[in-house]
Amino acid sequence: MAITPLSSPFFNDKEQDNGKDAEYAVFLKGITKIFPNGTVANHDVTLGILKGEVHAILGENGAGKTTLMRIISGILKPDSGEILIDGKPVRIRDPMEASRLGIGMVHQHFTLIPEFTVRENIALVLATSGWLNLKKVDEKITSVSKSMGLEIDPDSKIESLPIGKRQQVEILRLLCQDVKILILDEPTSVLTPIEVDSFFRMIRDLKSSGKTIVLITHKMKEALQISDRITVLRAGRVIKTIPTSEANEALLASLVVEGMIPATVVRRGTPGAPVLRVESLRVSDDRGRPAVDGLSLVVRSGEIVGIAGVAGNGQKELVEAITGLRRVESGTVRLALHDITNKPTRFIIERGISYIPEDRLHRGVILTMGVHENLALKCIGKPPMSRKSVIDRGLVLRNAENLISRFSIKVPDPCTSVENLSGGNIQKLIVARELSNGGEVLIAEQPTAGLDIKASEAVHQELVALRSKGIGILLVSSDLDEIIKLSDRICVIFGGRIVGEFVPENLDIERLSRLMLGAE
Amino acid sequence: MTNQLVISRGTKRSIVRALLSVALTLVATSIIFLINNVNPFLAFIYMFQGAFGDINLLSETLIRMTPILIVSLGLAVSFKCKIWNIGAEGQLYIGAMLGTIVAIGIGGGPLALLAALVVGALGGLLWAAGPALMKVKLGINEVITTFLMNFVGIYLVQWMISYPFRSPDTLFPESAAIPSTSALAVILPRTRLHLGVVLALALVPVVYFLLERTTFGYKVKVVGESPEAARYGGIEVGRMIFVSLIFSGLLAGLAGITEVMGIQHRVRGSLSPGYGYTGIVVALLGQNNPLGVALASLFLAAIMNGSSTLAWTMNIPMGIVDLMQGLLFVFVLASEPLMRFLERRGVLKL
Numbered sequence: 001m002a003i004t005p006l007s008s009p010f011f012n013d014k015e016q017d018n019g020k021d022a023e024y025a026v027f028l029k030g031i032t033k034i035f036p037n038g039t040v041a042n043h044d045v046t047l048g049i050l051k052g053e054v055h056a057i058l059g060e061n062g063a064g065k066t067t068l069m070r071i072i073s074g075i076l077k078p079d080s081g082e083i084l085i086d087g088k089p090v091r092i093r094d095p096m097e098a099s100r101l102g103i104g105m106v107h108q109h110f111t112l113i114p115e116f117t118v119r120e121n122i123a124l125v126l127a128t129s130g131w132l133n134l135k136k137v138d139e140k141i142t143s144v145s146k147s148m149g150l151e152i153d154p155d156s157k158i159e160s161l162p163i164g165k166r167q168q169v170e171i172l173r174l175l176c177q178d179v180k181i182l183i184l185d186e187p188t189s190v191l192t193p194i195e196v197d198s199f200f201r202m203i204r205d206l207k208s209s210g211k212t213i214v215l216i217t218h219k220m221k222e223a224l225q226i227s228d229r230i231t232v233l234r235a236g237r238v239i240k241t242i243p244t245s246e247a248n249e250a251l252l253a254s255l256v257v258e259g260m261i262p263a264t265v266v267r268r269g270t271p272g273a274p275v276l277r278v279e280s281l282r283v284s285d286d287r288g289r290p291a292v293d294g295l296s297l298v299v300r301s302g303e304i305v306g307i308a309g310v311a312g313n314g315q316k317e318l319v320e321a322i323t324g325l326r327r328v329e330s331g332t333v334r335l336a337l338h339d340i341t342n343k344p345t346r347f348i349i350e351r352g353i354s355y356i357p358e359d360r361l362h363r364g365v366i367l368t369m370g371v372h373e374n375l376a377l378k379c380i381g382k383p384p385m386s387r388k389s390v391i392d393r394g395l396v397l398r399n400a401e402n403l404i405s406r407f408s409i410k411v412p413d414p415c416t417s418v419e420n421l422s423g424g425n426i427q428k429l430i431v432a433r434e435l436s437n438g439g440e441v442l443i444a445e446q447p448t449a450g451l452d453i454k455a456s457e458a459v460h461q462e463l464v465a466l467r468s469k470g471i472g473i474l475l476v477s478s479d480l481d482e483i484i485k486l487s488d489r490i491c492v493i494f495g496g497r498i499v500g501e502f503v504p505e506n507l508d509i510e511r512l513s514r515l516m517l518g519a520e
Numbered sequence: 521m522t523n524q525l526v527i528s529r530g531t532k533r534s535i536v537r538a539l540l541s542v543a544l545t546l547v548a549t550s551i552i553f554l555i556n557n558v559n560p561f562l563a564f565i566y567m568f569q570g571a572f573g574d575i576n577l578l579s580e581t582l583i584r585m586t587p588i589l590i591v592s593l594g595l596a597v598s599f600k601c602k603i604w605n606i607g608a609e610g611q612l613y614i615g616a617m618l619g620t621i622v623a624i625g626i627g628g629g630p631l632a633l634l635a636a637l638v639v640g641a642l643g644g645l646l647w648a649a650g651p652a653l654m655k656v657k658l659g660i661n662e663v664i665t666t667f668l669m670n671f672v673g674i675y676l677v678q679w680m681i682s683y684p685f686r687s688p689d690t691l692f693p694e695s696a697a698i699p700s701t702s703a704l705a706v707i708l709p710r711t712r713l714h715l716g717v718v719l720a721l722a723l724v725p726v727v728y729f730l731l732e733r734t735t736f737g738y739k740v741k742v743v744g745e746s747p748e749a750a751r752y753g754g755i756e757v758g759r760m761i762f763v764s765l766i767f768s769g770l771l772a773g774l775a776g777i778t779e780v781m782g783i784q785h786r787v788r789g790s791l792s793p794g795y796g797y798t799g800i801v802v803a804l805l806g807q808n809n810p811l812g813v814a815l816a817s818l819f820l821a822a823i824m825n826g827s828s829t830l831a832w833t834m835n836i837p838m839g840i841v842d843l844m845q846g847l848l849f850v851f852v853l854a855s856e857p858l859m860r861f862l863e864r865r866g867v868l869k870l
Contacts (some may be wrong), residue, residue: 049624082683128784206691323752325751325752344754344756345751345752345753345754346754346755346756347754348754349753349754350754357752359748362746362749363748363749363752364749364752365746365749366741366742366745366746366749367745367746368745368746369741369742369745373738373741376756377742377749377753378753379734380738381735381754385733386735389735389736390733390734391733391734391735391738395734417530481587499813
């Protein structure tokens with residue numbers, strides 16, 4: 001499949017008119033957006049969204065999908081180009097204006113107020129005057145949720161709802177505003193497989209009730225499953241818009257990524273002796289409630305143990321307890337011969353636990369400091385990096401140059417501050433530092449979240465290479481595909497306990513999902 | 521290494537930021553001069569002459585610079601750790617008092633001088649240790665505690681020089697004079713310029729080395745920039761906060777006792793015209809870089825001394841010192857958002 005040249009986007013015949021045709025709910029004409037730092041997020045994007053269709057915007061991270069949708073929903077202003085709603089050119093100054101035009105967006109990170117009830121959250125956006133008419137709000141909620149077949153108790157607090165329900169509330173909130181065009185940004189990234197199914201049902205219901213839906217996603221399968229048409233974005237430009245009936249995964253993959261990436265076949269590891277042993281561990285969360293509740297776990301050398309689970313079931317606290325960042329209430333954490341329960345972090349690092357944290361920007365790196373200083377974070381305190389507290393600056397620099405070339409981190413020079421690096425390169429930096437640490441256990445927490453396909457693949461290869469060197473790896477991820485691809489054993493975590501274990505060869509996805517939701 | 525001479529983008533930006541703050545302060549002051557029918561150019565020339573006009577004036581400015589520089593070097597370390605020690609003034613007074621008691625107690629000679637300097641510095645450290653402990657153990661904001669400890673410290677010293685340590689031979693509340701043999705030696709004949717200025721300048725490379733070349737400096741920086749990353753990297757955050765705060769107290773105490781041993785020779789209620797506060801402005805203007813701090817402290821000392829010339833030549837009240845210091849403080853704080861604004865507009869390219 002030859003890729004259409006970037007400068008001449010391919011359109012369907014219909015789309016070559018100027019979008020004046022009222023068939024289009026939204027028509028974008030030549031939208032360009034350049035950020036102050038010079039990033040071209042969208043370049044001359046022309047794109048039509050038909051009334052009543054489910055339109056998937058497909059592309060890698062950083063392809064400009066979210067920026068484009070933020071322009072439509074009035075959060076960002078385009079540098080040039082025109083937006084037509086129902087064939088009429090409009091200028092969308094802010095989200096309020098967008099909602100008056102019938103456009104609403106559900107963001108990747110939800111914008112509900114956790115301490116408020118469903119009713120209060122919805123009342124917040126419906127309030128047009130100083131008076132709060134809760135009765136009217138209630139009527140609205142009841143009528144809308146009845147018509148959509150949603151079962152939501154308006155009195156429940158957002159923080160008490162599971163993620164899937166919260167998403168429904170987000171959508172309900174838009175529907176209460178009489179939105180006609182719904183933009184959903186990576187809606188399935190937080191859902192379990194079962195929740196995804198019911199989410200898709202909801203999308204179909206919305207469609208049949210006449211709504212127009214724009215779905216931002218980087219998952220080809222989803223786009224193929226649910227959409228009517230697919231637009232592929234790459235590097236801020238429209239590559240192609242095609243009806244879903246004419247698309248398949250191979251075609252989409254060749255459009256999404258420039259040059260195909262060979263999917264690595266991951267062979268299983270050969271586990272040896274146990275290196276990390278967690279026994280009946282109890283840990284509390286920030287509010288003092290039990291988060292890890294009598295959890296036991298073994299990681300052997302040369303194996304990857306995947307922890308599958310819905311976020312917020314104790315994964316974070318488990319990892320923090322192992323790495324010494326959170327106090328262990330009871331139970332033990334043992335690393336080969338050492339007891340590392342409640343030991344200082346430095347002790348644990350020196351005994352050989354490496355850790356790739358989920359919160360890269362705040363925990364994994366010091367954004368305002370140089371790449372070389374970041375790479376030295378875990379070894380600067382001991383020889384040869386420093387002697388009698390005096391740093392060998394030459395060595396710090398050489399070490400950085402070494403790791404930069406070994407892990408092909410893209411930096412102008414080793415002393416650049418990390419804030420100038422892209423997300424993928426920041427992750428490479430963290431991986432480089434943690435792997436060069438020479439530990440026998442690696443804890444990888446969401447190691448590819450937010451990375452594009454190429455960068456994710458590179459991280460996966462590093463993890464596999466490390467396993468064949470005999471390192472024990474604990475992989476915590478909310479990306480089930482990643483867990484299934486890499487793990488030798490899959491442990492399902494729910495409510496702070498391991499509730500099930502699978503080997504990938506005889507994996508029962510149905511049962512895994514049920515376990516993740518605590519249904520068994 | 522060749523790349524040591526190349527000024528990095530970050531450093532260049534810091535320099536521009538500092539110069540921008542100074543320029544804005546001078547402009548704002550000029551406007552106030554104009555409102556009062558004073559020619560600003562003439563005023564600044566008199567000010568400059570008052571600070572650097574002859575060898576005597578120059579040495580007075582260096583004398584003025586000495587305590588400011590020592591205080592602000594310490595503050596630079598705690599500020600790097602993002603620990604805001606507002607209590608240098610109190611730490612300075614306590615250091616001066618304890619050091620003086622030791623100097624008088626031992627009575628004369630270089631040993632007394634040395635002991636006084638050490639005890640003075642430790643006094644400042646002690647006064648900072650209270651807020652430091654409260655910060656680390658109880659999580660109480662150090663801005664409040666260090667600031668309030670100023671009043672406790674200064675009034676405690678005033679009571680000490682009014683009652684238990686009051687000099688028997690004067691009418692004013694002040695301590696006895698230190699023996700002249702233990703004073704810091706004058707290094708330039710016919711001036712008051714004393715060894716303290718050498719001590720202060722020598723501290724510049726020492727603090728620079730500490731911040732840039734040691735693991736202590738590295739850890740202070742990491743804790744300041746990202747406590748979360750510091751914890752993750754195995755750095756004891758609480759310990760670094762404690763140490764950097766008492767280190768700034770140590771230098772504040774040293775500044776106080778240096779002022780006594782070099783210039784005042786006894787503790788008075790008027791020992792410091794707010795050097796502890798001036799140090800905050802200086803450390804911020806110098807962007808916590810020891811070299812920048814040295815230049816900034818010379819600048820502030822020049823404003824202080826130049827203003828007295830201005831007072832009698834052009835009849836401008838001495839309050840102009842506080843005014844300029846205040847403006848400088850505001851503009852230093854405003855300079856970062858201002859720089860970002862200018863960079864966004866493309867006016868400033870670095």
